[in-house]
Amino acid sequence: MTVLDGDITPQDISELVALSDHAAFSEPGLARLTGVKEMASALKQAQTLTNGHVYVTQGSAGCDWLENGGRQHQPAFKVDVVDTTGAGDVFHGALAVALATSGDLAESxxxxxxxxxxxxxxxxxxxxxxxxxxxxxxLSLFV
Known part of the structure; x- marks a missing residue:
C-alpha cells in the first residue's frame, strides 16, 4: 500500500498520484495538481489520475474523499487549538497507519x-x- 502526501510543489506530481493507492492533499495542493480551485471538482479531477483513492484535507472544515462514486466527508473534531504546526503531516501519517491496520476508508x-x-x-x-x-x-468521546 502506498500513501502520497500531495502538498504544494512546483513539480508535476501526476505520475506519483497515478502510482499511489491513497493520495491525500491539502486544498492548495489539490488545486495546484488539478488547476481547479473548486474543491469538489478538483477532487473528481484528481480521481481520474489514479485507480486509488484521493483525499483533501480542509483544516477546520474536515476531510473529503471519493468512495464508491460518491463524495464522503469527515467533519473536523472541534478542539481548543494551541498549535497547528505539523497537523497535515500528522494526518497523513495517521491515515497510513489506520489504512494499514483496518483498511476501512471512513474509519481510517x-x-x-x-x-x-x-x-x-x-x-x-x-x-x-x-x-x-x-x-x-x-475518539471514544465522539461515538
Whole structure:
C-alpha cells in the first residue's frame, strides 16, 4: 500500500498520484495538481489520475474523499487549538497507519482526523503528536 502526501510543489506530481493507492492533499495542493480551485471538482479531477483513492484535507472544515462514486466527508473534531504546526503531516501519517491496520476508508479518515485534532491541542510539531491510546480515548468521546 502506498500513501502520497500531495502538498504544494512546483513539480508535476501526476505520475506519483497515478502510482499511489491513497493520495491525500491539502486544498492548495489539490488545486495546484488539478488547476481547479473548486474543491469538489478538483477532487473528481484528481480521481481520474489514479485507480486509488484521493483525499483533501480542509483544516477546520474536515476531510473529503471519493468512495464508491460518491463524495464522503469527515467533519473536523472541534478542539481548543494551541498549535497547528505539523497537523497535515500528522494526518497523513495517521491515515497510513489506520489504512494499514483496518483498511476501512471512513474509519481510517476518522482516526487520522482525531490524531490531527489532538495534535493541534498541544504545542510543538513532533512533541504534540498523540499516541494510539490517547487517540482512541479521544475518539471514544465522539461515538
Amino acid at each position: 479518515v476518522r482516526f487520522a482526523s482525531g490524531v490531527a485534532a489532538l495534535k493541534c491541542t498541544r504545542p510543538g510539531g513532533r512533541a504534540g503528536i498523540p499516541d494510539c491510546d490517547q487517540t482512541r480515548s479521544f
